[in-house]
Amino acid sequence: MMDKYTKLQMAGIYAAVTVFLIFILLPFFEMFMASLRPLEHLFRSPYQFWSDDFSFQAYSDMWDTVPLLGRYIFNSVFIATSVTLITMVFVVPAAYAYARLDFPFKNGSLAIFLGVNMFTGAVLLIPLYRVLRSIGLLNTYWAMIVPGVAFLIPTGIWLLRSYLEKIPKELEEAAFVDGASRMYTLRRVVLPLATPGLIVVGTAVFIGAYAQQFLFAITFNQQRELQPLPAGLFEFIGYQDVTWNQMMAAALTGILPVMVIFLFLQKYLVAGLTAGAVKE
Amino acid sequence: MTDIATEYAATGTKQKAKSLPEAVFAWLLIGPAMLFIAVIVAWPLAETIRLSFMEAGLGGEEYVGLANYQDLVESRKFHQTIVRTFYWMFLSVALKLILGLIGATLLNAAVPGRALFRVLVMPPWIIPMAIGMIGWLWLYNGYFGVLSGTMMSLGITDGPFEFLAYKQSAFYSAVVADVWVGTPMVTLFFLAAMQGVSRDLYEAAWVDGAGRWYRFRRITIPQIMPVIVSMSLLSAIFTFNSFEIIWILTEGGPRGATTTLIVDTYKTAISNFKFGEGSARAVIIVILLGAFSLIYLNVLKYVNRKYGTK
Numbered sequence: 001m002m003d004k005y006t007k008l009q010m011a012g013i014y015a016a017v018t019v020f021l022i023f024i025l026l027p028f029f030e031m032f033m034a035s036l037r038p039l040e041h042l043f044r045s046p047y048q049f050w051s052d053d054f055s056f057q058a059y060s061d062m063w064d065t066v067p068l069l070g071r072y073i074f075n076s077v078f079i080a081t082s083v084t085l086i087t088m089v090f091v092v093p094a095a096y097a098y099a100r101l102d103f104p105f106k107n108g109s110l111a112i113f114l115g116v117n118m119f120t121g122a123v124l125l126i127p128l129y130r131v132l133r134s135i136g137l138l139n140t141y142w143a144m145i146v147p148g149v150a151f152l153i154p155t156g157i158w159l160l161r162s163y164l165e166k167i168p169k170e171l172e173e174a175a176f177v178d179g180a181s182r183m184y185t186l187r188r189v190v191l192p193l194a195t196p197g198l199i200v201v202g203t204a205v206f207i208g209a210y211a212q213q214f215l216f217a218i219t220f221n222q223q224r225e226l227q228p229l230p231a232g233l234f235e236f237i238g239y240q241d242v243t244w245n246q247m248m249a250a251a252l253t254g255i256l257p258v259m260v261i262f263l264f265l266q267k268y269l270v271a272g273l274t275a276g277a278v279k280e
Numbered sequence: 281m282t283d284i285a286t287e288y289a290a291t292g293t294k295q296k297a298k299s300l301p302e303a304v305f306a307w308l309l310i311g312p313a314m315l316f317i318a319v320i321v322a323w324p325l326a327e328t329i330r331l332s333f334m335e336a337g338l339g340g341e342e343y344v345g346l347a348n349y350q351d352l353v354e355s356r357k358f359h360q361t362i363v364r365t366f367y368w369m370f371l372s373v374a375l376k377l378i379l380g381l382i383g384a385t386l387l388n389a390a391v392p393g394r395a396l397f398r399v400l401v402m403p404p405w406i407i408p409m410a411i412g413m414i415g416w417l418w419l420y421n422g423y424f425g426v427l428s429g430t431m432m433s434l435g436i437t438d439g440p441f442e443f444l445a446y447k448q449s450a451f452y453s454a455v456v457a458d459v460w461v462g463t464p465m466v467t468l469f470f471l472a473a474m475q476g477v478s479r480d481l482y483e484a485a486w487v488d489g490a491g492r493w494y495r496f497r498r499i500t501i502p503q504i505m506p507v508i509v510s511m512s513l514l515s516a517i518f519t520f521n522s523f524e525i526i527w528i529l530t531e532g533g534p535r536g537a538t539t540t541l542i543v544d545t546y547k548t549a550i551s552n553f554k555f556g557e558g559s560a561r562a563v564i565i566v567i568l569l570g571a572f573s574l575i576y577l578n579v580l581k582y583v584n585r586k587y588g589t590k
Binding site for chain 2: 005010013014016017020021023024025026027028030031034089090091093094096097098101102103104106109112113115116117118119120122123124125126127128129130131146147149150151153154157181182207210211212213214215219229230231233234237244247248251254255258259262263266270271273274
């Protein structure tokens with residue numbers, strides 16, 4: 001009853017939602033349209049809203065124009081996957097400690113982790129550059145993986161902690177009373193129960209890792225074969241004759257991996273990411 | 281009675297004590313993550329502070345005291361950069377909050393299709409910013425972009441308009457792109473908070489004859505206030521630190537019009553290899569962000585007290 005809208009109100013809501021979504025989706029829509037237009041048509045001024053010669057040609061040509069495109073996409077996925085796995089190795093034990101255990105300097109250390117979120121890599125690039133150079137990691141995959149992990153650990157701990165707190169304590173306590181060691185309880189009781197949470201947090205970390213590669217890549221890596229997609233494409237934009245239709249096709253292809261994962265898990269992801277916003 | 285209770289509690293702990301003490305176990309679990317952060321974040325941070333007192337480049341280092349800071353204090357260009365950064369931040373955060381609030385309210389409305397809308401809002405948040413910016417570069421293109429094209433066909437401009445070529449328009453174009461990136465997160469957090477507000481409150485108000493606007497103002501806003509405050513800070517930090525958006529759209533140009541503190545730092549240190557001068561800028565960023573967080577924590581405490589959560 002309370003939620004009932006008049007027809008006029010409904011129309012108003014849908015109109016406003018449409019405007020909002022146009023703002024959000026316009027760049028994607030235009031990228032897609034550009035990817036469908038033949039190049040000579042793209043460079044036609046004044047701008048035309050509709051062309052009658054749309055084709056998917058750019059999606060097959062792009063592999064020749066950007067010979068390393070496949071490699072870039074592979075690099076992006078590879079770096080993001082490595083970052084996710086390594087991050088989770090650090091995050092799982094730490095998140096468990098914050099969710100369940102009581103220990104000295106608990107709040108202080110958590111604040112330090114969250115404080116890391118205040119800095120983006122950009123502030124620390126100079127010494128990081130020198131650290132990576134001195135240990136010989138510059139221009140390797142590690143140059144992009146290691147900083148990536150550091151900046152995702154805090155978010156991972158934060159998200160997984162709030163998930164673990166929701167798992168009832170009784171099972172752990174039962175295992176404990178039966179004489180199981182702490183490690184055993186963590187491995188055999190808590191982790192299996194937390195699997196859905198691990199998947200959500202892992203996915204969130206993966207998406208973050210996929211998204212954050214640009215800065216580290218353009219700063220710490222000069223080797224073209226190791227470049228992730230955004231950095232690889234960015235290089236092409238500086239060229240004299242940018243084949244924009246293929247560039248857009250490549251960019252859209254490059255976000256396909258995250259979009260697919262996101263679409264499958266979006267319901268859980270939204271709940272997991274915004275967990276802190278809802279009062280218990 | 282009390283003695284039995286204490287004794288019971290004591291045996292309880294004794295049972296646990298046969299495995300590791302809790303504090304030791306906890307620090308074993310946290311240790312690796314802490315160590316990693318220390319090496320990759322804390323140490324470089326300390327190193328940044330040290331370097332800010334150095335004249336450092338590719339060649340070597342030389343202690344120069346406060347000279348780097350002195351240069352910044354005296355530089356009119358740097359003052360402009362600071363002012364520009366704060367203007368950039370306030371404008372962009374304000375827009376994100378307003379749009380986020382409107383968006384969340386719309387998505388929270390009980391109309392068919394809202395689950396789909398929620399999915400459609402997310403892409404700018406989850407895709408790599410750099411790729412979103414390639415899209416915006418195309419939109420802002422004067423000759424072939426849809427924005428300039430629409431303006432021409434509506435007769436607003438006579439010829440092609442290059443959004444990123446003029447100081448003013450480049451700045452505001454970058455703001456819009458930044459708002460585009462940041463709005464989905466704000467929207468979804470506000471939406472989650474709104475959905476957490478107890479329905480009883482609304483129903484009670486509704487029974488009393490309160491209209492929608494009244495309920496929004498007097499129930500929704502106060503109830504989600506802590507989230508509004510946290511989102512303000514989070515977006516402020518992100519916006520302040522926003523590098524990729526500006527770098528890809530304009531590289532800080534034209535003629536410095538979009539050079540914020542973080543872009544200036546990057547240009548100085550990485551593009552021009554002036555490590556010392558770059559570090560001094562980085563330290564100033566850290567100080568500003570720190571001050572910022574302190575203010576925010578106090579505001580959050582106040583808000584939580586006022587609106588009675590925790």
